[in-house]
Structures are given as structure tokens and as C-alpha cells.
Amino acid sequence: MSEGAPWLVIIGLGEDGPEGLSPASRAALERAEIVMGPPRHLSLLPDLGTERVEWPVPFSDGLDLLEGFRGRRVAVLASGDPFWFGAGSVIARRFGPGEWRALPGVSCxxxxxxxxxxxxxxxxxxxxxxxxxxxxxxxxxxxxxxxxxxxxxxxxxxxxxxxxxxxxxxxxxxxxxxxxxxxxxxxxxxxxxxxxxxxxxxxxxxxVAGEGAALPRASGIDDTFFDSDGVMTKRPVRALTLSALAPKPGERLWDIGGGSGSIGIEWLLSHPSTQAVAIEPRADRIALINANAAALGVDRLQVVAGHAPQALAGLDAPDVVFVGGGLSAALLDWLFAHLPGGTRLVANAVTLESEAQLIAAHAERGGDLLRIELAQAAALGPRRGWKAAYPVVQWSVTL
Known part of the structure; x- marks a missing residue:
């Protein structure tokens, strides 16, 4: 191995074995002292006269094993293109850019x-x-x-x-x-x-074909997509709340008072790189949150059991905070004292007591205060009338 040359080469191998390899990949295999890969990949190769090492299970153990071969010429076999849902990116994170090179094959x-x-x-x-x-x-x-x-x-x-x-x-x-x-x-x-x-x-x-229900791409998906014990931010208010939260790629949300998890779930549905943590003290609602998140394809939702602000200690700092339950002056004080400037905060209030807290917080700290009043057509004797929902006061502010 020449000085400064990578000791590790990652080779994308197809089901046709060495026949489908590029000349560069064939040459790398022939120069290798050790060929390492899953048993199926190794079985596709002829006898090269090199040491063969099976990649162990779990996968992480193989990284430690590979570390021990540092300085020798090693070829690692992966399927097709190792950097498309393959092992390539995991290996590249472990070893420095000067230690490895990759020779991808045709992806599946x-x-x-x-x-x-x-x-x-x-x-x-x-x-x-x-x-x-x-x-x-x-x-x-x-x-x-x-x-x-x-x-x-x-x-x-x-x-x-x-x-x-x-x-x-x-x-x-x-x-x-x-x-x-x-x-x-x-x-x-x-x-x-x-x-x-x-x-x-x-x-x-x-x-895809059939009569199944597709998830809407806009905020405020139908309430029927969620299981709930009745405590849930309903669709119109949820749509307005998600608009105020304004999720962006890569951002992390704290959803304080997770309830059924609807806010955190829709946040995660907005982009695959978003992150969310739901803070909820009740075990039955934690089960609801986890079930809803799994059913709607966002099992990456993290759920923390406990009351805020005590349960917030040690969590990675958020970009955005939503307070949908457990609102108190002490919680707001903690958030302003502990979170970095630029963090966005949205809080919803339904009761007169929590509304008064938001009005006071708005007067002291600024931001925007919005009153949401909605009514839905409903039967009124033989005719119809407007049935009003409880008004919601929403406070939005940047710390």
C-alpha cells in the first residue's frame, strides 16, 4: 500500500458477482489482503487467495472489526450502490475521508x-x-x-x-x-x-391503486386519521397552529402537552428531516401518541413522560415550542430563561385562566395575539344554526 493511499475500498457488488464489476473494482479486489462482507456477497466471489472475513451481526460490530484491520489493504463488499440505503455512509462516518474510497456498482x-x-x-x-x-x-x-x-x-x-x-x-x-x-x-x-x-x-x-385514504399534504388533516380520547387540537385550529409554528426542514419541535400527538405528528409529516418531541404526563395518552405516530408513518416522534418544565431538562434545544397543555406563568418563565434567542413559541389557550396568562405574557414580552372563533352548521330543531366552538387564544412570539 503506497503512502497516503486509502487502505479501505468499498465495492458495490451485484448479483452477477465479479462479472459486473468495473475494471477498477476488479483491480481493487485483486490487490486486497482482506475481503470483508456478508456471507451472501462473499459467496459470489471466486477464490482470490485473500483472507475472507464475514461481516458480523449486529452491523456495528463489523465497524469495530474493520477498525482492527487499519493499515492493511481491505475491500468491503456492499450491495450495488453502497451509498443508496447501503452501508457506505455508515462506514464513511466512522473512518476519515483519506482512509477510504468507494467504487459503487449499479443500484437495485x-x-x-x-x-x-x-x-x-x-x-x-x-x-x-x-x-x-x-x-x-x-x-x-x-x-x-x-x-x-x-x-x-x-x-x-x-x-x-x-x-x-x-x-x-x-x-x-x-x-x-x-x-x-x-x-x-x-x-x-x-x-x-x-x-x-x-x-x-x-x-x-x-x-399504488385503490380506494384507500391518502394523507393530505396541507396542514390540518382530518381528525379521523387520529385516535383520541377527546383531548385533541381539532382540524381547523390545528391548521392555524401549524401555520404559526411554520415548520422548516431540519427543525426540532417541542410539543408540550402532547395529548393525542396530532401537532407533533403533522409537524413531522411536513418534511422527512424534521424532528419532534412530545411531552406528556399521562401514560394512556402516551400510548395514544405512539400509536398515532406509528399508524401515520412518523414513528421517529420522541415521547417524553412527565410534566413541563421538569421533563424538559436534558433535551436537545428546540427551534420551535408549542404549548398546548400545562400552560403556566412558571413554564413560560422557564422557556424564556433556558432557551436560546430565536426560538419560536406558540401557545394556545381555551380557559379564561390560561387566556389571561397569554394576555399578560403578550403585554410583557410582545409577539402576536390571535383569537380564533369558529362555528359549524348543526341541527337546530327542524332547521340549522351555527354551533360555536370554544374560542381559542393563540400567542406567537420569538424569544
Whole structure:
């Protein structure tokens, strides 16, 4: 190994083994002292006369093992393009940029699109080999095309059942085994009819169809998407609240008084890079929050049990705070004393006592004060009239 040259090379290997490798990848394999990878990848290689090391389970143990080979010429095998839902980014985070180089192969997404003639730039590509199927929920709408990696062959039937259970059973699935290799097989089936067994590795292309309910992309999705014990920010007020919270990519929300989790969940639905923490003292409502978050595909919602402000200690600082329950002068004082300048705060009040606190806080600290009064048509004897909801006072301020 020449001085200053990377000791580690990450090679994307397809199901056709070394036949599909570029000349650079072949040369890197031939120069390697150690070839490391999952058993399936190693089995695709001929005898190269090099030491072979199986990547252990769990995956993190392999990083420690690889660390011990530092200074020797090591080739790590990964599937297709190692930086598209693969191991490449994890390895790159562990080792410095001068220690490794990557020689990617053809991704399974490219192979799947090529089999179907789909435009890859207009197809949703998702890695679900280690993720719950519920994370698909925000994307499910008739006409959507997606390509998914799955953990194993049995997961194809799980995917079909999941889609059928949401009313998308007529979706078309193309289940693709061992793309690019001699075992390649493509089976076309409707989601509600997946029954045969498939072998790993599996990629599934989906064209969504059916009468299932698609999640709206605007704030204020219908209340029926949430399970609730009755304590929930209702759709019109939730839409106005999300507008005031104004989520941006990468921002973190504290949702104090999580209730059913609707505010935090819609915050997370706004962009895949957003983060949210729901603070809720009641165990039954924590269960509701977790169930709603999982059902709507945002299980990344963090839930903290306890009362604010005590439960806030030690949490990563937020960009935005919503106070939907447990409002008090002490809580507001704590937030202003402990959070950095520029943090946005939105608080809703329904009772006269909490409204008075927001009016006083507005007078002392500025910001915007909004009174939301809504009425809905309802039966009034044989006719109809307006049934007013409790007014909501909303205070928005930047610390």
C-alpha cells in the first residue's frame, strides 16, 4: 500500500458477482489482503487467495472489526450502490475521508426501473430492509410509483397485506428477486393477492391503486386519521397552529402537552428531516401518541413522560415550542430563561385562566395575539344554526 493511499475500498457488488464489476473494482479486489462482507456477497466471489472475513451481526460490530484491520489493504463488499440505503455512509462516518474510497456498482433501484421502463427521477425510492412498513403511510396515494428494498422474501406478503388493509389492495406489485444475477425473477401480482414465497434479496416496485385514504399534504388533516380520547387540537385550529409554528426542514419541535400527538405528528409529516418531541404526563395518552405516530408513518416522534418544565431538562434545544397543555406563568418563565434567542413559541389557550396568562405574557414580552372563533352548521330543531366552538387564544412570539 503506497503512502497516503486509502487502505479501505468499498465495492458495490451485484448479483452477477465479479462479472459486473468495473475494471477498477476488479483491480481493487485483486490487490486486497482482506475481503470483508456478508456471507451472501462473499459467496459470489471466486477464490482470490485473500483472507475472507464475514461481516458480523449486529452491523456495528463489523465497524469495530474493520477498525482492527487499519493499515492493511481491505475491500468491503456492499450491495450495488453502497451509498443508496447501503452501508457506505455508515462506514464513511466512522473512518476519515483519506482512509477510504468507494467504487459503487449499479443500484437495485436502477435495475428495477430498467426492467419496468419507469423514470427513476419520478419514482419514490425507499430502503425498507430495516424499517417498518408503516413509514410508507405518508406516500400512499393512487398513481404513486415507488421502489422498495425489503428485509427478506417474506416481507413481500407483509407489504401486500399492509397495503390491502389500508384500502390499496388493488395496487400492482412487481416482486423482483436477485436482480441482475442468474437467479433473477420478476413476479407481477396485486397487493391483496400476494401469497407465494420469494427468496432474498428482494426489491418490490409498487404502483399504488385503490380506494384507500391518502394523507393530505396541507396542514390540518382530518381528525379521523387520529385516535383520541377527546383531548385533541381539532382540524381547523390545528391548521392555524401549524401555520404559526411554520415548520422548516431540519427543525426540532417541542410539543408540550402532547395529548393525542396530532401537532407533533403533522409537524413531522411536513418534511422527512424534521424532528419532534412530545411531552406528556399521562401514560394512556402516551400510548395514544405512539400509536398515532406509528399508524401515520412518523414513528421517529420522541415521547417524553412527565410534566413541563421538569421533563424538559436534558433535551436537545428546540427551534420551535408549542404549548398546548400545562400552560403556566412558571413554564413560560422557564422557556424564556433556558432557551436560546430565536426560538419560536406558540401557545394556545381555551380557559379564561390560561387566556389571561397569554394576555399578560403578550403585554410583557410582545409577539402576536390571535383569537380564533369558529362555528359549524348543526341541527337546530327542524332547521340549522351555527354551533360555536370554544374560542381559542393563540400567542406567537420569538424569544
Amino acid at each position: 433501484f436502477a435495475l428495477a426501473a430498467a426492467r419496468l421502463g419507469w423514470a427513476l427521477d419520478r419514482t419514490l425510492c425507499l430502503g425498507h430492509h430495516a424499517a417498518p412498513l408503516t413509514r410508507l403511510r405518508p406516500y400512499l396515494a393512487p398513481g404513486v410509483r415507488m421502489i422498495l428494498t425489503l428485509r427478506d422474501g417474506e416481507a413481500a406478503a407483509d407489504l401486500g397485506g399492509y397495503l390491502a388493509g389500508l384500502g390499496f389492495g388493488s395496487s400492482h406489485l412487481w416482486v423482483m428477486e436477485a436482480l441482475g444475477g442468474p437467479r433473477e425473477r420478476v413476479a407481477e401480482v396485486r397487493a391483496e393477492a400476494v401469497s407465494e414465497e420469494f427468496s432474498h434479496p428482494v426489491v418490490v416496485a409498487v404502483e
